Amino acid sequence: MRLDRWLVAQRPEQSRARIQKFIDAGYVRVNGVTGRAKTPLRQGDTVSLWMPPPEPLPYLVAQEMPLDVLYEDADLIVLNKPAGLTVHPAPGNRDGTLVNGLLHHCPDLPGIGGEMRPGIVHRLDKDTTGCIVVAKSQEALVKLQVQIQKRIASREYLAVVHGQPAGDHGTIIGAIGRHPQDRKKYAVVSDASGRHACTHWQVVERLGDYALLRFKLDTGRTHQIRVHCAHMGHPIVGDPVYSRCRRLPVELPGQALHAVQLGLDHPISGERLVCEAPLPEVFERLLSLLRRRGRF
Numbered sequence: 699m700r701l702d703r704w705l706v707a708q709r710p711e712q713s714r715a716r717i718q719k720f721i722d723a724g725y726v727r728v729n730g731v732t733g734r735a736k737t738p739l740r741q742g743d744t745v746s747l748w749m750p751p752p753e754p755l756p757y758l759v760a761q762e763m764p765l766d767v768l769y770e771d772a773d774l775i776v777l778n779k780p781a782g783l784t785v786h787p788a789p790g791n792r793d794g795t796l797v798n799g800l801l802h803h804c805p806d807l808p809g810i811g812g813e814m815r816p817g818i819v820h821r822l823d824k825d826t827t828g829c830i831v832v833a834k835s836q837e838a839l840v841k842l843q844v845q846i847q848k849r850i851a852s853r854e855y856l857a858v859v860h861g862q863p864a865g866d867h868g869t870i871i872g873a874i875g876r877h878p879q880d881r882k883k884y885a886v887v888s889d890a891s892g893r894h895a896c897t898h899w900q901v902v903e904r905l906g907d908y909a910l911l912r913f914k915l916d917t918g919r920t921h922q923i924r925v926h927c928a929h930m931g932h933p934i935v936g937d938p939v940y941s942r943c944r945r946l947p948v949e950l951p952g953q954a955l956h957a958v959q960l961g962l963d964h965p966i967s968g969e970r971l972v973c974e975a976p977l978p979e980v981f982e983r984l985l986s987l988l989r990r991r992g993r994f
Contacts, residue, residue, distance in 0.1 A: 701728060702735040705747065709840075720747065760801035761793060768829065768973045773838040773966050775804065776831045778975040781951040785821045785830070796830075804834055820846055820853075820918055825952020828855070828975040829960035841965035846918060852961040855913040855923055856902070856977070858954040858984060859932040860943060862909055867900040870926040874919040883939055884921045886929045895919045897926045905988040908935060908947075912958075924953060935984070947991075948984045956981055 699707075705717045705726065712720075718735060720726055726733045727746045739745070766778040777796070779785070784795045797816065801807055807816040817833045819842040831851075833839035845851040875892030877883040886892070896916035903910040909932070913923050924940050927933050933941035936950035961972045977985075 699739055700735065701726065701733045701737040701739055701745070704739050704745070709747075720749075723750075725750065758787060758801070759793065759798060760805070761798040762802045763794075763799035765799055765803055766975075768975060769971065773835055773964070774831055774833055774842065775800075776829060776960060776971075776973045779822055779827055779830050779957075781825045781827050781978065781980075784824045786818055800832055804832075806834065807832075819843055822957060823921065823924075823953075823955075826955045826957065827978050827981070828957025829853075829973050830957065831960060831962065831973075833965070838965040842962065845962055845965075849916060850963060852959070853915050853918070853957060854959040855915075856956045856958045856981075857911055857913065857923065857927065858905070858935045858981075858988070859909055859911055859927055860935060860941065861907065861932045862904060863899070863901060863911070863930070863932055865901075867898075870897045870899065870930055871895070872926060872929060874922060874925055884919075884925050886925060893917075893919055895922050895926065897923055903985075905985070906991055908988055910985065923955060947987050948980060950980060950984065954981055954984060 702714070702717060702721060705721070706712070706714050709717065721733060721735050724732050725748045728737055728739065729744055733745070766780070767775060768778055769776040779796060784791055786797045787793065787795050797818065800817065804817070817839060819831050819833055819839065822828065822830050831842060833842050842851070872886035872895060873889045873892030874884050874895045875887040877885040878887070894917060898914040898916070900912050901909055902912050915922065921940070924934055924937055928937075928940035933943075934953045934955050935941065935943070936946055937953035956977055957975065958977070959972065959974050961970065963969070964971055
C-alpha cells in the first residue's frame with residue numbers, strides 16, 4: 699500500500715489533505731528515510747510520523763452560551779443542539795458557533811484534531827436540531843470517528859415531510875454530490891461523481907398532506923436526509939433549500955428535522971450509551987396542528 703493511503707487508514711481523525719501536508723513537509727519517515735506519498739510500504743517497514751502542534755487560530759475564541767447537555771464525562775459530551783446554531787466557524791461566520799461555546803465549556807478542546815473543528819465527531823446542519831457528540835480527548839475523537847465510519851454508532855432522526863410515501867418503510871440509496879446547476883446545493887448524482895449514501899426510512903404517523911418519518915443513517919453525507927427526501931418526492935417541511943413550498947402550517951426556523959437518538963459505545967469504557975433529545979417546542983406545535991387538522 700502507498701504511504702499516504704496507509705497513514706490515512708491509521709489516523710482517521712486526520713483528513714487526507716492534512717496527511718498529505720505532513721508528508722510534503724517531511725514529517726514522515728519510512729525506515730529512517732523521508733517518505734513520499736507514493737512510497738510503497740512492505741511488511742516490516744517502520745513508519746515514523748511527527749505530529750506538529752495544532753495550527754493557531756487567533757479568531758477561534760471561547761464564548762459563554764447556554765448548552766443543553768444530555769450526557770457528559772471526562773471523555774465526551776453529548777448535546778441537544780438548537781436550531782439556528784452553526785456547529786463550527788467558517789470564513790463568514792467566525793463566532794457564535796457551537797465550537798465557540800464548547801471552548802468556553804471545555805477549555806482543552808483547541809488541541810484536539812489540530813483543526814478548526816476541535817473535538818467535533820460529526821456535524822448537524824445549522825437549522826437541524828438534536829443529538830451531537832463531541833470528543834474531549836484525542837483518543838475519544840479517533841475512536842468515535844471510527845464508530846461513525848464503521849456504523850457502530852447509530853443515528854436516528856425524525857422529520858415531517860410533504861406528501862404521503864407510498865409504503866410504510868424503505869431505503870434510499872443514491873450517491874450525493876454537488877448539484878450540477880447550483881453549486882450551493884447537493885443532489886443525487888451518478889456514482890462516479892458523488893459519494894455513496896444510504897438512508898433507511900419508516901412512517902411513524904400519517905398526517906393528512908404530510909407524514910412524520912423516522913430515519914436511520916448508514917452514511918453521513920452533507921444534507922443527506924434532506925437531499926434523499928427531496929429525491930423521493932417528499933421534501934422536508936420548512937427546508938429553505940430543497941422544498942419549494944413557502945406556505946407552512948407553522949412558522950419554522952428551518953427544516954423540521956431533528957436528530958432524536960444517538961447510540962454509541964463509550965470510547966474508553968466500551969459501555970453502550972443511548973442518548974435521546976426531546977423534540978423542540980416548534981416541532982411539537984407543528985405535529986399538534988397537523989393532528990388537529992386530521993380530526994376535522
